[in-house]
Amino acid sequence: MSDELERAVGVLEAKRLARIWSARESFREYRKLIAPTLKDGWFRQSIECDMQQFWDDFEAGKRPKLILTTPPQMGKSILVIDFLSWMAGKNPDHKVIFASFSDRLGVRANLRLQRIIESPIYRRIFPETRLNGMDGDTTGRYLRNKDVLEYVDRQGYFRNTTAGGPITGESLDLGLIDDPTKGREEANSPTMREKTWLWYTDDFSTRFSEAGALLIIMTRWHVDDLAGRIIEADPGITVRTYKAIAEEDEPGRRLQGEPLFPELKSLEFLEDRKRQMRLTSWTSLYQASPIIDEGDMFRPDQIKLIDVMPANIKHSVRYWDKAGTDAGGAYTAGVLMHTTTDDMVVIADVVRGQWSAGRREDVIRQTAEMDGKGVSVWVEQEPGSGGKESAENTIRNLMGYTVKAEAVTGSKTTRSEPFAAYVEAGRVMMRRKPWNREYLEEMRLFPNGKYKDQVDASSGAYNKLTLGKSTLGVWQMYANDVAAKRAAEAGE
Numbered sequence: 001m002s003d004e005l006e007r008a009v010g011v012l013e014a015k016r017l018a019r020i021w022s023a024r025e026s027f028r029e030y031r032k033l034i035a036p037t038l039k040d041g042w043f044r045q046s047i048e049c050d051m052q053q054f055w056d057d058f059e060a061g062k063r064p065k066l067i068l069t070t071p072p073q074m075g076k077s078i079l080v081i082d083f084l085s086w087m088a089g090k091n092p093d094h095k096v097i098f099a100s101f102s103d104r105l106g107v108r109a110n111l112r113l114q115r116i117i118e119s120p121i122y123r124r125i126f127p128e129t130r131l132n133g134m135d136g137d138t139t140g141r142y143l144r145n146k147d148v149l150e151y152v153d154r155q156g157y158f159r160n161t162t163a164g165g166p167i168t169g170e171s172l173d174l175g176l177i178d179d180p181t182k183g184r185e186e187a188n189s190p191t192m193r194e195k196t197w198l199w200y201t202d203d204f205s206t207r208f209s210e211a212g213a214l215l216i217i218m219t220r221w222h223v224d225d226l227a228g229r230i231i232e233a234d235p236g237i238t239v240r241t242y243k244a245i246a247e248e249d250e251p252g253r254r255l256q257g258e259p260l261f262p263e264l265k266s267l268e269f270l271e272d273r274k275r276q277m278r279l280t281s282w283t284s285l286y287q288a289s290p291i292i293d294e295g296d297m298f299r300p301d302q303i304k305l306i307d308v309m310p311a312n313i314k315h316s317v318r319y320w321d322k323a324g325t326d327a328g329g330a331y332t333a334g335v336l337m338h339t340t341t342d343d344m345v346v347i348a349d350v351v352r353g354q355w356s357a358g359r360r361e362d363v364i365r366q367t368a369e370m371d372g373k374g375v376s377v378w379v380e381q382e383p384g385s386g387g388k389e390s391a392e393n394t395i396r397n398l399m400g401y402t403v404k405a406e407a408v409t410g411s412k413t414t415r416s417e418p419f420a421a422y423v424e425a426g427r428v429m430m431r432r433k434p435w436n437r438e439y440l441e442e443m444r445l446f447p448n449g450k451y452k453d454q455v456d457a458s459s460g461a462y463n464k465l466t467l468g469k470s471t472l473g474v475w476q477m478y479a480n481d482v483a484a485k486r487a488a489e490a491g492e
Helices: 003-025 027-034 042-059 076-090 103-118 120-125 190-207 226-233 267-276 279-285 357-371 384-397 412-424 436-445 453-466 471-489
Strands: 065-069 095-100 148-150 157-162 172-178 208-218 238-241 304-306 313-321 332-340 345-353 376-381 403-407 428-431
Touching: 003 027, 003 120, 027 042, 027 076, 027 120, 042 065, 042 076, 042 208, 065 226, 076 095, 076 103, 076 120, 076 172, 076 208, 095 103, 095 190, 103 120, 103 148, 103 157, 172 190, 190 208, 190 226, 208 226, 313 357, 313 453, 332 357, 332 453, 345 357, 345 436, 345 453, 357 376, 357 384, 376 384, 376 453, 384 403, 412 453, 436 453
Parallel strands: 065 208, 065 238, 095 157, 095 172, 172 208, 304 428, 313 376, 345 428, 376 403
Antiparallel strands: 148 157, 313 332, 332 345
């Protein structure tokens, strides 16, 4: 080999070594080496910078907590695994738990991580990070399967699970959640959202070490999804939001109306997706700004606000929809409702709060004393022995008043239909009070909103006041008129 060729080879090797050293310190340079064919652009650069800052804060002991929200199919899942492989190379003593909505995604992440660590380029960048079976290590002392990867001769590991999956007995230095929500049906289910939240608070978050960090990368589905709840519970958490199409100028990045990652998804593609989707779905999934669909049951604009109660009150009921959570979760609501001699309904008062079981019973008792013994009290009885016991406690608490419990059947939506028809018929009035705004907002969003307690209590009160009495026929008449009106509006 000539001296000139040797010098050329030496220069080339020096450049390679420089890139290797750079990749050890820079996540962006690392990705350029391990995934040179990935499309590049300002979005990729920005999100790689986010991850670099997250790592720097993590290593500095700042316990970073970061939520990154991006549109679907923008390469975030690949980014996550690339980051975890870089992190394993820099410090294979860290314990990582990765969670996503399905076991399939977790296994796929596990396999990609294995392939990266076994690649020749990774071996050059981070030769000290090894898995069982590499460099002749086949002793089996370190786990390597579809659920757990342990790093040879180090304390760290990678474990993949599902959002909701078991992690008891494990500890973590980094908790990473990648898309905990499966799809629209799951996102719209209050039961599934609550299940995910309880898993996060009671299982996942209890596994963190003292220096533990949290990273969530997800597409938004609902205002009450996991990201929404965490942001509400922890206002100090860092949130980085990337919208598919810019809603305003973003200096140094893009202008209003420009796409997020044109190298991967063009503006034409995104506009086509927008035309095919409902506005609420587009704003949630692609613009990271979830909104709740207005419900199609109630038309609260038909409720007349009054300052003075009518003199012709006929019957009165206070109906309670109970919850037992103190300063969080569901609300307890008690709605006072009257009927008049001319078959109008008056919403006179709403008492609502998040109380412990003991304080709730005190509030119910005090409210009954203020309403007087002329107001019948009804309590919704939840299913099961616990619900029955709770209802019986309220009945004992209100000894001396007319009080009954109701074991409800059917969904909240079905039970609200008669009241919704009466509202739309313009037969409902409401006393002007500070609670009106939240009440009407809940009614407007029902049944898609986060809370349903006030509507449920109102429907219960209305049904107790009217069903089985003379106003049932009046309600049916108005319900028929409303149905005919809606059919005409739909052109049927």
